[in-house]
Amino acid sequence: MSIDARTRPEPAVGPALLEFVREALLADGGRVTDERIARAVRASGHVLGAAGTLSAVRSIRAELTGLxxxxxxxxxxxxxxxxxxxxxxxxxxxxxxxxxxxxxxxxxxxxxxxxxxxxxxxxxxxxxxxxxxxxxxxxxxxxxxxxxxxxxxxxxxxxxFRHRDVITVDDLVASRTVSPEILELLLSATARGANLLVTGSTGAGKTTVLNALLGACPPHERIVLIEDAAELRPLHPHVVGLQARHPNVEGSGAIGLAELVRQSLRMRPDRIVVGECRGAEIRELLTALNTGHRGAGTVHANSADAVPARLAALGALGGMNSEAVALQAGSALDLVVHLGRREARRVVEAVALVQERNGALQMTTASRLTVSGYRPGPGWQRFAELAERGEEP
CATH class of the missing domain: 3.30.450.370 (Beta-Lactamase)
Known part of the structure; x- marks a missing residue:
């Protein structure tokens, strides 16, 4: 008695088929898609039929992308x-x-x-x-x-892992990442056009905080995100993203962040955001922020006070001397928001003003986290003015 096709057991994906498909996908390059998997399954010579191929595609995708x-x-x-x-x-x-x-x-x-x-x-x-x-x-x-x-x-x-749900400003307060008072000032400063640099170590929460702050941008603005790996997802109605491309197996085809910043200038952006500045792209970002664009970025740094040295090092990779970096950054950036970890919590440790004085870049503390909470610094008044300046959005 023949077996009805609807009840025929789905064929198992053996190691030989899996290895063939894996090698075929690597040889072609590009991301793994169901269409490419199905094409490789058919090329393997295994006769599975339409239903069998569909089952094999599901199994192989799970095998190739799971943990x-x-x-x-x-x-x-x-x-x-x-x-x-x-x-x-x-x-x-x-x-x-x-x-x-x-x-x-x-x-x-x-x-x-x-x-x-x-x-x-x-x-x-x-x-x-x-x-x-x-x-x-x-x-x-x-x-x-x-x-x-x-x-x-x-x-x-x-x-x-990328958060499935976008972290909101309420989440930042609930997790004690930042106090409501400091967050309100940061949101207001962002909405009114302040250019931000979010700093900290890997895993300190830079992307999370930047996401929340970008959500405060006026809804009529067009935000262009530029990232090495797409992680930013601000709650904003008009966002477009550009992602760097790594070289293929032959070592060609790469598109870096610096090139993407230049491309973004032709997209009529209101804000340009570089998800993580690691090299010469800092030159392009500072140049853009000095030519009428608003924006933000993240940088790895040990503290807010260490930002001038970090920017000088990144600028050197782009052919800029320290004085040029100071002049550009002093004019382009308003605030540094530095994050760190305390007792396994991600927290905003300091907010500082960015200022250029006599050819050198300086950080002036506006607020710093202490054991008893946030305490204002010499830049507090200016920080408050940034949150209040300009026209209402």
């Missing part, structure tokens, strides 16, 4: 980071500090296979010729992987 045996060991809500330090050490964080869990991996081969799957799902290659790769998957995960012998303790995988 493997670790998937069910992680919290369902609030997850921000996962770190896999070889086969025997796994950590995750959901906002309250790192938590170590038993590793589900048998050996480093399993960890390496997971790293290769995640990287290949974003259209990149991870192998001996490319042992260090940073990608963003279509699902919004930011994945960084390092292979031995560059890594001395086995394959390393660092995964950052």
């Amino acid at each position: 493997g045996p670790l998937q069910h060991e992680l919290p369902a809500e609030g997850l921000t980071d996962v770190w896999i330090n070889g086969a025997h050490e796994v950590w995750w964080e959901a906002g309250a500090g790192p938590v170590r869990i038993p590793s589900p991996f048998k050996d480093d081969d399993e960890v390496r296979a997971l790293a290769v799957r995640l990287v290949s799902s974003a259209g990149r290659r991870l192998d001996e010729a490319h042992p260090c790769v940073d990608v963003q998957t279509d699902g919004g995960m930011r994945v960084h992987a390092v292979l031995p012998p560059v890594s001395t303790g086995g394959t390393l995988i660092s995964v950052r």
